[in-house]
Amino acid sequence: MAAQNATHAQVATGPQSEPDGVRDREIGTEQQHLDRVYRRLEEKIHEAEFLMDDAAKRGQVGTPGALAERDAQVFRAGVHLNRLNSEFEDFLFGRIDLLLGKDGKKGPDGAYTSVEPADDAVLGDRADIAETLHIGRIGVLDADYSPLVIDWRAPAAAPFYRATPVAPGRVVRRRVIRSKGRRVLGVEDDLLRPELTATLGGSTLPVVGDGALMAALGQARSHTMRDIVSSIQAEQDMVIRAPAASVTEVEGGPGTGKTAVALHRAAYLLYQDRRRYAGGILVVSPTPLLVAYTEGVLPSLGEEGQVAIRAVGSLVDGAEADTYDEPAVARVKGSSRMLKVLRKAVRGVLEGPGGPERLRVVAFGARIELGAEDLKRIRNTALGGTAPVNLLRPRARRLILDALWSRAGGPKRYTDPELAAEARSAFDEDITTEDDFLAFLDAWWPELTPRQVLAGMADEKRLARASRRVLNPRETRLLARSLRRLDAAGRGPLSVHDVALLDELETLLGAPARPKKPREYDPLDHLTGLEELMPQRSESRRERAERLAQERRDYAHVIVDEAQDLTPMQWRMVGRRGRTATWTIVGDPAQSSWSDPDEAAAARDEALGARRRTRFRLTVNYRNPAEIADLAAKVLALAMPGMESPAAVRSTGVVPRFAVAGAALGPAVRAEAEHLLADVEGTVGVVVPMGRRAEARGWVAGLGDRVVVLGSLEAKGLEYDATIVVSPAEIADESPAGLRVLYVALTRATQRLTVLSGERDDPDADGVPDLLRD
Numbered sequence: 105m106a107a108q109n110a111t112h113a114q115v116a117t118g119p120q121s122e123p124d125g126v127r128d129r130e131i132g133t134e135q136q137h138l139d140r141v142y143r144r145l146e147e148k149i150h151e152a153e154f155l156m157d158d159a160a161k162r163g164q165v166g167t168p169g170a171l172a173e174r175d176a177q178v179f180r181a182g183v184h185l186n187r188l189n190s191e192f193e194d195f196l197f198g199r200i201d202l203l204l205g206k207d208g209k210k211g212p213d214g215a216y217t218s219v220e221p222a223d224d225a226v227l228g229d230r231a232d233i234a235e236t237l238h239i240g241r242i243g244v245l246d247a248d249y250s251p252l253v254i255d256w257r258a259p260a261a262a263p264f265y266r267a268t269p270v271a272p273g274r275v276v277r278r279r280v281i282r283s284k285g286r287r288v289l290g291v292e293d294d295l296l297r298p299e300l301t302a303t304l305g306g307s308t309l310p311v312v313g314d315g316a317l318m319a320a321l322g323q324a325r326s327h328t329m330r331d332i333v334s335s336i337q338a339e340q341d342m343v344i345r346a347p348a349a350s351v352t353e354v355e356g357g358p359g360t361g362k363t364a365v366a367l368h369r370a371a372y373l374l375y376q377d378r379r380r381y382a383g384g385i386l387v388v389s390p391t392p393l394l395v396a397y398t399e400g401v402l403p404s405l406g407e408e409g410q411v412a413i414r415a416v417g418s419l420v421d422g423a424e425a426d427t428y429d430e431p432a433v434a435r436v437k438g439s440s441r442m443l444k445v446l447r448k449a450v451r452g453v454l455e456g457p458g459g460p461e462r463l464r465v466v467a468f469g470a471r472i473e474l475g476a477e478d479l480k481r482i483r484n485t486a487l488g489g490t491a492p493v494n495l496l497r498p499r500a501r502r503l504i505l506d507a508l509w510s511r512a513g514g515p516k517r518y519t520d521p522e523l524a525a526e527a528r529s530a531f532d533e534d535i536t537t538e539d540d541f542l543a544f545l546d547a548w549w550p551e552l553t554p555r556q557v558l559a560g561m562a563d564e565k566r567l568a569r570a571s572r573r574v575l576n577p578r579e580t581r582l583l584a585r586s587l588r589r590l591d592a593a594g595r596g597p598l599s600v601h602d603v604a605l606l607d608e609l610e611t612l613l614g615a616p617a618r619p620k621k622p623r624e625y626d627p628l629d630h631l632t633g634l635e636e637l638m639p640q641r642s643e644s645r646r647e648r649a650e651r652l653a654q655e656r657r658d659y660a661h662v663i664v665d666e667a668q669d670l671t672p673m674q675w676r677m678v679g680r681r682g683r684t685a686t687w688t689i690v691g692d693p694a695q696s697s698w699s700d701p702d703e704a705a706a707a708r709d710e711a712l713g714a715r716r717r718t719r720f721r722l723t724v725n726y727r728n729p730a731e732i733a734d735l736a737a738k739v740l741a742l743a744m745p746g747m748e749s750p751a752a753v754r755s756t757g758v759v760p761r762f763a764v765a766g767a768a769l770g771p772a773v774r775a776e777a778e779h780l781l782a783d784v785e786g787t788v789g790v791v792v793p794m795g796r797r798a799e800a801r802g803w804v805a806g807l808g809d810r811v812v813v814l815g816s817l818e819a820k821g822l823e824y825d826a827t828i829v830v831s832p833a834e835i836a837d838e839s840p841a842g843l844r845v846l847y848v849a850l851t852r853a854t855q856r857l858t859v860l861s862g863e864r865d866d867p868d869a870d871g872v873p874d875l876l877r878d
């Protein structure tokens with residue numbers, strides 16, 4: 105791990121100090137340990153299988169108590185088995201050799217807890233190794249409760265990540281073990297106290313290899329993210345294990361590991377306080393592509409489904425956004441001004457033309473009528489309530505009945521209150537059972553769905569009434585036009601920004617009634633008496649609204665990745681899902697595709713309110729070689745003058761390639777992609793302006809699934825072995841945030857970068873486009 109805290113002194117390592125045969129011997133030593141661990145795991149699996157078997161037998165007894173016990177046991181044993189099976193591959197990855205600690209106390213995992221060495225741990229320049237710990241994805245205790253493997257999230261594993269040559273604590277040697285299944289393939293050591301001659305069991309402590317981080321960073325990339333448990337760096341570990349304060353904010357440039365750190369933090373929090381986080385951890389990701397890229401990481405860390413990774417366009421149930429609005433429309437839809445527009449739009453639907461203008465009923469043998477003015481007055485009184493509009497319908501119905509009763513002279517007919525009450529209830533019943541009255545109510549105060557209201561906003565005239573003095577006429581026109589994709593019921597392709605509007609509307613409207621699904625018949629029911637324990641009460645609307653609101657608040661922790669991109673309306677949507685949660689927010693203002701980073705920051709402040717914040721900064725770029733990072737820094741200087749770029753941890757000696765295509769982009773992109781496919785083992789990303797996505801897919805058709813075409817906004821968070829950035833000037837011109845979007849595009853490659861100039865780029869004699877020159 106030569107770059108452990110790259111700013112600190114180098115760690116002494118190196119094959120030069122490695123005599124022949126030492127590596128094989130050390131691999132053999134670790135192999136013996138792994139064999140022991142596997143034997144123990146097999147014992148545990150047998151125990152789990154026995155438990156399940158035994159539990160199934162108990163199930164045959166059939167009493168409710170025995171069944172409940174059976175369920176609990178089967179569940180526990182099932183989880184256990186799943187875990188062991190899924191973690192069976194590659195789960196032991198580290199080892200630390202430690203000096204004697206200051207005190208002799210042991211923690212629950214069987215390891216000594218002291219961080220600092222005892223005063224007499226080192227004599228002159230000699231020391232004995234007092235403790236050896238192996239680190240893995242889950243903890244395994246031997247039959248005598250001594251630790252065979254320490255879970256990477258346990259406190260005893262922290263020194264594996266945190267020790268540096270400047271502050272080594274008790275760690276003398278840190279070893280990363282590469283294993284596959286039951287076989288140890290390699291070991292890489294860092295010596296943290298090179299000045300010492302340390303002995304283990306009487307022999308000198310050997311040192312093998314030259315660090316695991318570089319090996320990990322140089323590996324080819326696939327279409328899914330790998331975990332980094334074996335090489336988490338000290339500054340990253342500080343974030344992963346930070347106490348779950350109300351808000352943990354992490355900033356850092358491209359490639360500093362923000363996404364990796366956020367996901368590993370989720371795994372750490374679950375480990376550290378499973379009960380607290382059983383309420384779920386929500387990870388909000390900017391695009392479905394990034395969700396697909398990161399989804400696999402957590403199960404491999406040994407979790408059991410408490411973590412939901414959702415794209416910001418899929419946070420509302422039933423809505424799946426697959427469209428991007430053009431920047432001017434996105435700016436309107438994302439702005440907090442939309443809140444006012446939506447409020448008025450909801451009212452506008454109720455008041456809008458086409459609704460009934462009068463109500464006629466027959467009561468006491470006479471015809472009674474409420475006219476347009478009466479209905480308007482009643483509607484305004486009803487809307488004076490604070491509840492969501494759909495939940496105000498019963499109130500409006502009652503006000504209508506009151507008005508009819510009074511118009512029919514009801515209050516004057518009866519002096520006896522009891523008689524009056526009886527007559528009133530008969531009057532109400534007569535009217536409300538009439539089909540005409542029900543039809544009137546449905547037309548006059550329809551139960552609205554968020555999608556209907558949104559679709560209604562496609563009518564420019566109607567929208568203009570709702571947006572008066574909030575949006576200007578151009579903004580209103582753009583907004584109305586963009587919503588014409590939807591039919592009257594709101595079906596049709598939704599944009600990412602529409603989803604936040606739907607969520608806001610759902611809050612304004614209250615949840616519409618959903619047809620109740622009949623509960624499936626379960627043959628166990630009559631045995632367990634479950635029906636009695638869980639009576640099927642019918643739920644009132646208010647109860648339902650409260651329940652849904654509750655469900656939304658359910659997340660115990662919310663992680664926001666690429667937080668710089670959330671619009672004010674999206675912050676409101678995400679905020680609703682974490683009202684009582686703790687938060688981890690990671691992002692980089694320099695990569696913001698939102699036109700106004702200050703506005704987004706203000707919206708974040710509003711969503712988080714007065715919660716206490718703890719801030720961290722990540723400073724080392726683990727993705728891009730220095731040659732690519734240096735080029736990207738030129739765009740950063742234009743996009744955000746004065747912003748520092750993170751220090752690249754490695755260099756490949758290969759500078760970015762510049763090619764000029766002019767108008768003939770297709771053949772040039774294809775040729776460059778073919779060239780890069782031959783150069784790298786893994787993936788090639790072709791980043792194009794958003795409007796060129798469809799044609800670009802044609803350019804690379806047939807080159808295989810190692811090549812991926814992405815619109816500039818879709819590249820966020822992803823990475824490829826090699827990247828082709830097509831027409832930088834066109835990407836930069838696409839939106840007011842275009843230079844920052846270009847910065848994102850230029851920082852996706854782990855090995856090779858080709859920049860292809862289009863018609864607008866004005867390349868110099870070397871093919872370097874205007875925007876990337878010194």
Ligand SMILES: Nc1ncnc2c1ncn2[C@@H]1O[C@H](COP(=O)(O)OP(=O)(O)OP(=O)(O)O)[C@@H](O)[C@H]1O
Pocket residue numbers: 317320321330331332335336337340356357358359360361362363364365692695726727820821822823851
């Ligand atoms: N400690 C580490 N060990 C090995 N690889 C690492 C480490 N930290 C980060 N990486 C790798 O560096 C790359 C960048 O990480 P990640 O995507 O989390 O960065 P990021 O800060 O989210 O980047 P961006 O802001 O550009 O989206 C990934 O391939 C990740 O696996």
